[in-house]
Amino acid sequence: MSTEVKAKKRSIKLTLPEDEIMCPGHLACQGCGATIAMRYALKALGPKTITAIPACCWAVIDGPFPYSAASIPVYHCAFETAASTASGISHGLSSLGKTDVTTLAWAGDGGTFDIGIQALSGAAERGDNMIYVVYDNEAYMNTGIQRSSSTPHGAWTTTTPVKHYKKGPKKNIMEIMVAHHIPYCATANIAFPEDFVKKLQKAKTMKGMKFIHLYAPCPTGWKHPPRNTVKIARLATETNVFPIYEVENGVYKINKRIKTPKPVSEYLKLQGRFRHLTADVIDFIQQGVNDRLTRIEKLEQAFGANSQDSPTS
Amino acid sequence: MKKVLTGNFAAAYGATAAKVNVISAYPITPQTTIVEILSEIVADGELNAEFVKVESEHSALACCIGAQATGARTFTATSSQGLALMHELIHWAARARLPIIMVNVNRAMAPGWSIWADATDSISQRDTGWIQMYCENNQEVFDTVLMSYKISESESVMLPALINLDAFFLSHTSQVVDLYNEARIDQFLSKYDPKIKLDVDDPHAFGALTSPEHYYEFSYKMHEAQINAIRVIKEVGQEFGKIFGRTYDLTESYRCDDAELILVSYGTIAGTAKEAVDQMRNSGIVVGVLKIRYFRPFPTEDVIKALHPAKKVGVIDRAVSYGQSGPFFNEIRSTLYHESTPLYGFIAGLGGRDVSTHDIENMVDIMQNDPAQDLIWIGVKNVD
Numbered sequence A: 001m002s003t004e005v006k007a008k009k010r011s012i013k014l015t016l017p018e019d020e021i022m023c024p025g026h027l028a029c030q031g032c033g034a035t036i037a038m039r040y041a042l043k044a045l046g047p048k049t050i051t052a053i054p055a056c057c058w059a060v061i062d063g064p065f066p067y068s069a070a071s072i073p074v075y076h077c078a079f080e081t082a083a084s085t086a087s088g089i090s091h092g093l094s095s096l097g098k099t100d101v102t103t104l105a106w107a108g109d110g111g112t113f114d115i116g117i118q119a120l121s122g123a124a125e126r127g128d129n130m131i132y133v134v135y136d137n138e139a140y141m142n143t144g145i146q147r148s149s150s151t152p153h154g155a156w157t158t159t160t161p162v163k164h165y166k167k168g169p170k171k172n173i174m175e176i177m178v179a180h181h182i183p184y185c186a187t188a189n190i191a192f193p194e195d196f197v198k199k200l201q202k203a204k205t206m207k208g209m210k211f212i213h214l215y216a217p218c219p220t221g222w223k224h225p226p227r228n229t230v231k232i233a234r235l236a237t238e239t240n241v242f243p244i245y246e247v248e249n250g251v252y253k254i255n256k257r258i259k260t261p262k263p264v265s266e267y268l269k270l271q272g273r274f275r276h277l278t279a280d281v282i283d284f285i286q287q288g289v290n291d292r293l294t295r296i297e298k299l300e301q302a303f304g305a306n307s308q309d310s311p312t313s
Numbered sequence B: 001m002k003k004v005l006t007g008n009f010a011a012a013y014g015a016t017a018a019k020v021n022v023i024s025a026y027p028i029t030p031q032t033t034i035v036e037i038l039s040e041i042v043a044d045g046e047l048n049a050e051f052v053k054v055e056s057e058h059s060a061l062a063c064c065i066g067a068q069a070t071g072a073r074t075f076t077a078t079s080s081q082g083l084a085l086m087h088e089l090i091h092w093a094a095r096a097r098l099p100i101i102m103v104n105v106n107r108a109m110a111p112g113w114s115i116w117a118d119a120t121d122s123i124s125q126r127d128t129g130w131i132q133m134y135c136e137n138n139q140e141v142f143d144t145v146l147m148s149y150k151i152s153e154s155e156s157v158m159l160p161a162l163i164n165l166d167a168f169f170l171s172h173t174s175q176v177v178d179l180y181n182e183a184r185i186d187q188f189l190s191k192y193d194p195k196i197k198l199d200v201d202d203p204h205a206f207g208a209l210t211s212p213e214h215y216y217e218f219s220y221k222m223h224e225a226q227i228n229a230i231r232v233i234k235e236v237g238q239e240f241g242k243i244f245g246r247t248y249d250l251t252e253s254y255r256c257d258d259a260e261l262i263l264v265s266y267g268t269i270a271g272t273a274k275e276a277v278d279q280m281r282n283s284g285i286v287v288g289v290l291k292i293r294y295f296r297p298f299p300t301e302d303v304i305k306a307l308h309p310a311k312k313v314g315v316i317d318r319a320v321s322y323g324q325s326g327p328f329f330n331e332i333r334s335t336l337y338h339e340s341t342p343l344y345g346f347i348a349g350l351g352g353r354d355v356s357t358h359d360i361e362n363m364v365d366i367m368q369n370d371p372a373q374d375l376i377w378i379g380v381k382n383v384d
Ligand SMILES: Cc1ncc(C[n+]2csc(CCOP(=O)(O)OP(=O)(O)O)c2C)c(N)n1
Pocket: A055, A056, A057, A058, A079, A080, A107, A108, A109, A110, A111, A112, A137, A138, A139, A140, A141, A142, A143, A148
């Protein structure tokens, strides 16, 4: 039996770093996408990483004083200060000559799209040296599922009840960050860990602000069984609800091209937060998804590696 | 080395002398020249520090918090609206036990827009756990910035400090300031080397979710640190005197020993009061001044001792706690709770209105002739 396992193990080709830096014993809900996210992120970045975590689910997930599941230095900071605190950490380290440590700002969509956007914009414009990951669960989950500016059209939250469900698309944080001319902006999805890990490893080698918009489902807030977290995440990309692409020094690249996209209804129907949606609203959502993908494809055509007006210089 | 400097330059040179590693600040009148001169000092390589030119005061303090947590020595400066914008992080810095030094140019709060002296901005940060002090002149600004690093970084304190100077009366007024020499400064202030910091070789979580089981003791320890600071401020003030020839304490008594009437104040008004006292003494009024340097920790015992001989005590506040009285008056009243000394609470100079020696003589006249009163507004006009 044991030799069989050994034999098997030898034959497995690992596509992710084997080290487990994050410990078990964290406080996340079952099936939490944000927790899967941190496990992969630490595998990618390694133990020489310091993270700033503002108020968000992760402020709780890491554990109460005196516990910590992350196994790297964690600096809990005020809700709107992930980027500004990380700026301080980054400058503090470099002022002391410590150049081999990665500074990671790790915030939710609320802390990024809403209350922390000023600090993020400031740090990006200054080119402060950090990797900023927003794990996007499309609402304020820590405080009980209130809408954020990342909540998509049609979604139920506790502040957008079914009768007044969220109207209007989520804020396009990628375009906002691309507009800051930072070296690296990328989307990633916990359902595609190899892509996420590769992007973090690439970001780690670059100087300045590197921004990763990470898709991370929340079973509690989205009203789906914990076992569906990865399935829903994968569907988000397979339906083009959440395209995977990157913008490196202004050059657009779609990293996952979906040959035959599934209809958004397949993604929506697995989640209680969309249960109330009628066919016409679903059509409207499908239209929005198509339009946003077309826009990214056009940007790639215009500013991709093969385009003539590629803004690399 | 002696130079003629404004209060703002004295503050900037204080941070430079302390060899801070990271500066993060945002401009606001009348603090702006602090930011400008430090930008130049860093750009010229006179100070080997990183200056993070943030997009707000809120980020300035968040940045100092992050940097200080890595073991860097930090400095920031602001005024009124900027200080108010920082408020959440002012609590944060103290609870995180980070000895950040911040200079605040005391300026009135809007509306209406006012850029002139008023201490309501800093007084509003009273209960954040910061050490809080007020300067009377530019030498004191320079000396206090330097001393504050030593006081705040003391292992038994580990609290941030807010150093206040009056808008324009100090920030933009030139005085002679002795900047000493570098060797003696280095002898006085050693490198910042905190026991606990963000360190990948010794990873910890800082500021995590804290249950009622632990939070209470953290608060207790902050109070304990404030009380420890009373001793440390005195020790550092003495040591400073030995090296540089100027000794400091939490309070400063001026002609109080035989005084029948004592005026208590802070900041530049204390300086004006000293001048007024000299004049009044010449005409036979036996009056003295107790200048309070430290608002937090509050020097309760020193105040009791200093005010004990007085037959009457008047407190001059350039701030008001609406619906109550002057904030320093409140402190003095509670400090003297067990004494029967009649107390006079004067409000003066809000929003930068001038407080002259004549105004102070007027206050003493009230103390001599009128019954004690908690709240006396000096010079209010046209308010019907
Ligand atoms: C200044 C401030 N306002 C409000 C809060 C309350 N609060 C804490 S976490 C949170 C929502 C966080 O949402 P998000 O950033 O999306 O992270 P998530 O909880 O979804 O992981 C809110 C509103 C706070 N801590 N600080």
